[in-house]
Amino acid sequence: MKYAIVIPDGCADEPQESLGGKTPLQAARLPNMDRAARLGVVGRTNNVPKPLTPASDVATLSLFGYDPLVVYTGRAPLETVAMGLRLGPADWAVRCNLVTVEGGRMRDFTAGHINNADGARLMATVHEQLGGPVPGARLEFHAGVQYRNVLIYRPSGQAAPLHQVDEQLSPRTTSRTGRSPTTCRRGRGPTS
Numbered sequence: 506m507k508y509a510i511v512i513p514d515g516c517a518d519e520p521q522e523s524l525g526g527k528t529p530l531q532a533a534r535l536p537n538m539d540r541a542a543r544l545g546v547v548g549r550t551n552n553v554p555k556p557l558t559p560a561s562d563v564a565t566l567s568l569f570g571y572d573p574l575v576v577y578t579g580r581a582p583l584e585t586v587a588m589g590l591r592l593g594p595a596d597w598a599v600r601c602n603l604v605t606v607e608g609g610r611m612r613d614f615t616a617g618h619i620n621n622a623d624g625a626r627l628m629a630t631v632h633e634q635l636g637g638p639v640p641g642a643r644l645e646f647h648a649g650v651q652y653r654n655v656l657i658y659r660p661s662g663q664a665a666p667l668h669q670v671d672e673q674l675s676p677r678t679t680s681r682t683g684r685s686p687t688t689c690r691r692g693r694g695p696t697s
Contacts, residue, residue, distance in 0.1 A: 510568060511541075512561070512564075512565065512568065513530075514561045514564075515561075516529070516530050517530050518530060552564040552567035552568055553567065553573070554567075554573060554574055557573055557574070557577065560580075562577075562580045562583050563577055579598075579600070580600050581598035581599050581600040581655055582598050584598070584600060584649055584653055584654075584655050585598045585647075585655050585657065587649075588647060588649055588655065590647060590655070590657065592657065593659065595659075595660050596657055596658065596659050596660075597657070597658040598655050598656070598657050598658075599655065599656040599657075599658070600653065600654070600655055600656075601628075601631075601646065601654040601655060601656050602614060602615075602616075602652050602653060602654070603615075603616035603619055603624055603627060603628075603651075603652040603654065604616055604652070605617055614652070615651065615652045616651075616652045618651065618652075619651055619652050620651065621648075621650060621651060624648055624649075624650075624651050624652060624654065625648035627648075628646050628647065628648035628649075628654050629648065631646045632645070632646035632647075638661075641660060641661050642658055642659060642660050642661055643658075643659045643661065644656060644657075644658060644659075645657040645659065
């Protein structure tokens with residue numbers, strides 16, 4: 506049997522004056538979504554356990570059957586896996602967003618919806634200027650999609666990354682350092 510999970514993340518939106526006080530979802534004509542709702546099972550679920558922040562990364566882990574309280578260590582390892590990069594047991598992944606700053610204040614967290622090519626060029630420059638060996642480690646800046654990028658901190662003297670990309674989100678994956686919204690370390694839990 507095949508399954509499709511459709512996650513309309515953020516589609517509810519806010520009521521709009523131009524739509525007579527309705528949200529875009531309320532105002533939209535949705536015959537296929539209505540049909541799917543009629544044929545399926547409709548209910549509510551809370552996919553983000555307390556004390557985690559309600560965000561798509563936490564909720565998606567839960568939807569796929571992982572316990573976010575056990576496996577969630579931040580958005581960075583998910584972005585890293587999505588980019589096809591490997592993390593070793595002592596590596597740290599940190600999300601590095603490109604943003605727009607005007608007058609000393611962040612004005613846009615997407616860098617003006619920067620495109621992939623421009624984002625990749627900026628990250629290549631950041632890596633050229635800041636990446637490489639540092640005392641006790643190596644810094645790697647990797648371009649992702651648009652404004653979403655990652656920095657990987659690899660301690661010196663550590664073995665090469667051990668885990669294949671498809672193993673990184675196995676139910677055995679656990680955090681050694683607890684959850685943090687900006688940094689993470691991933692490691693292996695007990696095998697079963």
